[in-house]
Amino acid sequence: TRSTRPQRMLKAVQKNAIRGNPESVISAIDYFCKHSEWAMNVGDEKGCILDSVVTEVDPSTVLELGTYCGYSTVRIARLLSPGTKFITVEFNPASAEVARKIIAYAGLQDKVTLVEGASGDLIPQIKKLYGITTFDFIFLDHWKDRYLPDIKLFEEYGLLGKGSVLLADNVICPGTPEYLEYVRNSPRYESRYYPSHLEYTKVEDGLEKSLFLG
Numbered sequence: 001t002r003s004t005r006p007q008r009m010l011k012a013v014q015k016n017a018i019r020g021n022p023e024s025v026i027s028a029i030d031y032f033c034k035h036s037e038w039a040m041n042v043g044d045e046k047g048c049i050l051d052s053v054v055t056e057v058d059p060s061t062v063l064e065l066g067t068y069c070g071y072s073t074v075r076i077a078r079l080l081s082p083g084t085k086f087i088t089v090e091f092n093p094a095s096a097e098v099a100r101k102i103i104a105y106a107g108l109q110d111k112v113t114l115v116e117g118a119s120g121d122l123i124p125q126i127k128k129l130y131g132i133t134t135f136d137f138i139f140l141d142h143w144k145d146r147y148l149p150d151i152k153l154f155e156e157y158g159l160l161g162k163g164s165v166l167l168a169d170n171v172i173c174p175g176t177p178e179y180l181e182y183v184r185n186s187p188r189y190e191s192r193y194y195p196s197h198l199e200y201t202k203v204e205d206g207l208e209k210s211l212f213l214g
């Protein structure tokens, strides 16, 4: 049967990247998406903004929602200090399998816990299952209509502390209007928009960074 796009992306990594070299894995995926097949990775332009926010926060605990093929997982994990707890959530088993292989190819498997499941099911259990009290950094890049319900779950289950930073992809394209309205109008967050473009295109998109004020 025909391969899937994630499987073809994995093949491109195995063919063009250097095992144990995260930068080469990132470049191989970006090259594949620019020259072979577009895919919904955060990409190199928004990826640089992601890098700068992760570096600025220097988090001890990280959560990513929507692993997909592991591109942003590799971008984040390569910047983390030793001992950082990084959980990434993916509910599609085929995507999760490709992501595990791409993360391992980059040599970052020991820095990442990939959890298969739906974010709405997992978030209420994270404290119990992983011994996390609060997350210093959260990257939202899953179904766009899940951003708002999930940020409310973070609040409900006390997973945000004063200074926690949430970074949301695609707030313009495909767009997350309800989430944006919430974080920009809630007195509990200080939000800032980082203008950029939809990965591998000239279409406008951007990232929204929201600081939880406690």
Ligand SMILES: Cc1ncnc2c1ncn2[C@@H]1O[C@H](/C=C/CNC(=O)c2cc(-c3ccc(F)cc3)cc(O)c2O)C[C@H]1O
Binding pocket: 040, 041, 042, 065, 066, 067, 068, 089, 090, 091, 092, 095, 117, 118, 119, 120, 141, 142, 143, 144, 146, 169, 170, 173, 174, 198, 199
């Ligand atoms: C609730 C939940 N729990 C766990 N994993 C979840 C989940 N919802 C999605 N996921 C997983 O994340 C991944 C999905 C992410 C959704 N991202 C998107 O739909 C997405 C779409 C586009 C886009 C833009 C313009 C276009 F013309 C076409 C597409 C661009 C992006 O950067 C995206 O992240 C894979 C899925 O299995």
Ligand SMILES: [Mg+2]
Binding pocket: 040, 041, 042, 141, 169, 170
């Ligand atoms: Mg995205």
